[in-house]
Amino acid sequence: MNTTLNMYILKSALILWILVLSSGPAYSDGFRIVCYFSSLSQYRNGIATFRATNIDPFLCTHIVFSHAKVKGTQIRLTEWTDANWHKDLFALKSTNPKLQILLSVGHELGLLESFFDAAENDVARRTFAQNVVIYVRSKQLDGITLEWFNIANNTTKSVGEKFQELLRKIKSEFEEEAKSTSNPMLTLAVTTTARKKLIDAGYDVAEMAKLADFLSIRTVDLRTAADGKIGPSASLYGIPGEHINVSELNVNWAASYYQTLGVPSEKINIGIPTYGRTFTLMNVGAHLVGFPASRDGNPGKLTETNGIMSYFEMCALIREGGSVMRIPHSRYYVRGNQWISYEDVGSVMQKACYVKEKLYGGITMWNLDLDDFSDQGCSQGKYPLINTAAQILKFDDGKQCASKMWETYVGGPIYTTKFPVRPSSENDLGSNRLVCYVTNWSRYRQIPAKFLPEDINPNICTHIIYAYAEVIDKKIIPRYQEEDSKSALPGIYSRVLQSKAYNPVLKVLLSVGGDGAGTVEFERASENAESRRIFSENAVRFLRDRGFDGLEVFWAYPTAKTSANLKELLQ
Numbered sequence: 001m002n003t004t005l006n007m008y009i010l011k012s013a014l015i016l017w018i019l020v021l022s023s024g025p026a027y028s029d030g031f032r033i034v035c036y037f038s039s040l041s042q043y044r045n046g047i048a049t050f051r052a053t054n055i056d057p058f059l060c061t062h063i064v065f066s067h068a069k070v071k072g073t074q075i076r077l078t079e080w081t082d083a084n085w086h087k088d089l090f091a092l093k094s095t096n097p098k099l100q101i102l103l104s105v106g107h108e109l110g111l112l113e114s115f116f117d118a119a120e121n122d123v124a125r126r127t128f129a130q131n132v133v134i135y136v137r138s139k140q141l142d143g144i145t146l147e148w149f150n151i152a153n154n155t156t157k158s159v160g161e162k163f164q165e166l167l168r169k170i171k172s173e174f175e176e177e178a179k180s181t182s183n184p185m186l187t188l189a190v191t192t193t194a195r196k197k198l199i200d201a202g203y204d205v206a207e208m209a210k211l212a213d214f215l216s217i218r219t220v221d222l223r224t225a226a227d228g229k230i231g232p233s234a235s236l237y238g239i240p241g242e243h244i245n246v247s248e249l250n251v252n253w254a255a256s257y258y259q260t261l262g263v264p265s266e267k268i269n270i271g272i273p274t275y276g277r278t279f280t281l282m283n284v285g286a287h288l289v290g291f292p293a294s295r296d297g298n299p300g301k302l303t304e305t306n307g308i309m310s311y312f313e314m315c316a317l318i319r320e321g322g323s324v325m326r327i328p329h330s331r332y333y334v335r336g337n338q339w340i341s342y343e344d345v346g347s348v349m350q351k352a353c354y355v356k357e358k359l360y361g362g363i364t365m366w367n368l369d370l371d372d373f374s375d376q377g378c379s380q381g382k383y384p385l386i387n388t389a390a391q392i393l394k395f396d397d398g399k400q401c402a403s404k405m406w407e408t409y410v411g412g413p414i415y416t417t418k419f420p421v422r423p424s425s426e427n428d429l430g431s432n433r434l435v436c437y438v439t440n441w442s443r444y445r446q447i448p449a450k451f452l453p454e455d456i457n458p459n460i461c462t463h464i465i466y467a468y469a470e471v472i473d474k475k476i477i478p479r480y481q482e483e484d485s486k487s488a489l490p491g492i493y494s495r496v497l498q499s500k501a502y503n504p505v506l507k508v509l510l511s512v513g514g515d516g517a518g519t520v521e522f523e524r525a526s527e528n529a530e531s532r533r534i535f536s537e538n539a540v541r542f543l544r545d546r547g548f549d550g551l552e553v554f555w556a557y558p559t560a561k562t563s564a565n566l567k568e569l570l571q
Contacts, residue, residue: 031355031393032362034145034189034216034269035060035386036104039067039078039085041369047312047376048302050369052088057096059383059390061362062187064145065089067104070114073128075105075135086139100187103136106147115148119159119166128166129173136186137177143187144170149198149218160202171211187213191364194219194254194271199261206262213267216364217258220273222249223341225280225296225307231289232330233277233341236351239289239328250329251351255360269364270355274371274385276309276333276342285482287334288454288495289327297338303370310370311385312377314342321447325454328502348385352392353401363389436461437511438496440468440479453495458503465552466496468514471521474535476512476542484546497547510543513554522555526565535569 041050055063065085068075077085089101106114118128136144148163171188178185190212193199209215223231231249232239238247247253255268278297281287296307303310309317314333318324322335331347333340355363365371371385372378381387392400442451456464470477478484478493485491493510500506513522525535539551558566 031360032062032214032269032364033060033386033390033393034062034064034102034214034362034364035368036064036066036364036366037368039065041367044302044304044369046302047374048300048310048369050373052085052092054373055089055092055368056383057092057099059386060099060365060368062100062102062142063089063092063368064102064104064364066367067106067147070106070118070128072117073124074131075103086141090140100142101140102143102145102187102189103139103141104147104191105132105144115146115163115166119162122165122169125166125169126173129170132170133173133177133186137183141186142184143174143189143213145189145191145216146170147191148202149191149193160204163202164204164207167208167211189214189216191216191218192258193217194222194249194251196248196257199257205258209263209267214269214361215258215263215267216269217254217271218366219251219254219271220366221277224277225293228293229290230279230281230287230293230332230339231341232327232332234271234273234330234343236329236347236354239330251354255358265359266361268360269362270351270360271364271366272348272351272385272389273343273366274311275303275367276311276314276340278307278309279339279341281334281337281339284337287325287332287339288498293339297340308370309340309342310372310377311343312370312372312374314340314344315372315378323447323450323452323454325452327454343385345380345384345388348388349392349400352389353396356393356396356401362393365389433463434461435463435465437465437467440466440483440492443492453492453498456496456499458499458506461506463507463509464496464499465509465511466493467511467552468554469510469512471512471525471535473521474525474531475538476510493546493548500547507549508547509550509552510546510548511552511554512539515554519555519558522553522558522569523565526569529568532565532569 037050037052037055041048044050068077070076086101093099093101118124132144136142146167167188167190174186174188177183188211190208192203192205192208192215194217199205205215220234222235223229223233235250237252238250248257251270255270258268259265278299279293280295280297282292282294286292297309299306300309300313302313317333317335317340322333322338325332325334329347329350330341331344333342352363365386368383368386371383372380373383375382375384378384438451438453438456442449443453445451458464468479469483470479478491480492483492485494497508500508525531543549543551553566553570555566
């Protein structure tokens with residue numbers, strides 16, 4: 001992230017926070033920290049290879065092994081899974097007896113078809129529930145989480161009711177088994193969708209919450225390339241000015257909606273990804289939220305999954321080049337035709353503080369194996385994202401959250417602004433002006449000096465002046481062709497003006513002239529009343545057509561002879 005409009009860097013605060021992360025949290029009985037890991041991760045190459053032995057037994061409160069499939073009324077591990085996987089996981093409990101090991105049950109994409117046979121009738125539901133108990137106890141596990149986040153795809157109300165009955169039967173079997181054996185009751189969790197259409201079609205969430213120990217809302221992948229547009233995949237809040245159809249695609253909306261449907265806050269786990277969602281831009285340079293995407297982005301070199309980029313791969317990409325952009329509650333990376341929405345230490349910290357403030361039950365992290373678990377990718381300590389959330393939920397006394405440390409961008413600035421709070425009527429500076437220039441050549445610099453319109457912090461200055469446009473034949477002309485918008489591409493002007501969406505009292509002006517502009521064109525535009533009228537009318541039209549709030553005339557070297565004309569021109 002560039003720092004032209006961002007006031008200072010508090011490196012000491014960042015170093016202190018990273019040192020805290022490296023110390024490793026201890027277990028707490030407070031918030032749940034549920035962490036998935038994929039059985040496929042053991043087959044990746046290099047630093048991406050992940051096994052149960054990589055897991056810190058004190059990092060999470062629950063470990064979820066993904067995944068087992070449903071075959072009729074039985075559960076079966078996927079064919080690639082090591083038959084002894086559960087032994088390595090159980091070994092973690094010898095170090096931390098409070099750690100719970102859960103098995104993810106269902107299709108990896110949450111497709112409901114895998115549960116059809118098990119949910120069909122009373123006999124099938126009872127048989128399946130009994131088989132679950134037998135299997136889980138035989139592997140010395142602590143429970144299951146049902147992958148039902150796409151349960152409502154192409155379903156009917158009657159099918160949804162069958163799934164509800166299946167959940168009720170599993171809960172009943174868990175209770176009976178615990179009563180008859182005096183074993184601790186097995187944990188029953190459900191992974192649910194964050195999309196309103198699917199929630200309304202397939203869930204009786206109030207009843208589900210009564211039966212399940214907790215619900216993990218899958219507030220990840222809220223936007224993907226399948227939508228045909230780019231956008232943040234796991235934004236905490238909506239983006240100002242978004243259309244109503246997409247304003248629901250954020251963490252806060254989903255969590256709040258579940259509460260309105262009767263789910264107690266303590267039963268809600270907020271989902272947080274440790275990976276980036278990748279997009280391929282339809283048009284290189286058209287990278288503002290909402291612009292077209294043609295397909296998933298390129299797979300990571302190590303994870304090799306279309307549409308997915310692990311955090312350790314993200315760190316490598318950022319080091320190689322490209323630009324990191326910040327929008328409210330999100331960040332994205334762009335290089336060429338590749339666009340990636342991702343989480344970093346700052347955004348995860350903000351979400352953990354949000355969970356703490358709202359008194360939700362905890363978080364669910366997808367996945368352990370996609371965080372920088374070995375500290376070989378990001379140099380931020382092991383599991384920097386999950387560790388960040390764990391530190392906040394387990395230890396923070398409120399000071400870290402109150403300090404807004406999530407405004408840290410690792411390797412960059414800590415912002416002084418309380419982004420994206422909007423002033424109600426006047427800027428916080430009152431009647432004083434804080435005028436900040438943005439130059440049209442700064443985008444051509446090399447990283448880290450490169451500065452793009454998206455790097456503008458809209459809440460620092462009262463006025464932004466974009467410099468410079470030219471004056472030619474009594475008209476304002478963009479200095480560079482790409483500054484004006486085309487039919488398919490937003491120009492630099494419109495990207496600068498986008499700052500006003502986040503601070504409506506911000507004034508954005510265009511500067512004409514400059515040190516190297518000379519005096520000839522200004523002299524022609526001001527030489528007589530008619531010239532001044534033509535230039536003024538053209539200027540008003542140019543500024544209004546593009547949405548600027550005003551004009552700065554930078555006539556650097558007027559002479560004694562022309563200074564009177566300059567005064568007349570300004571009037």
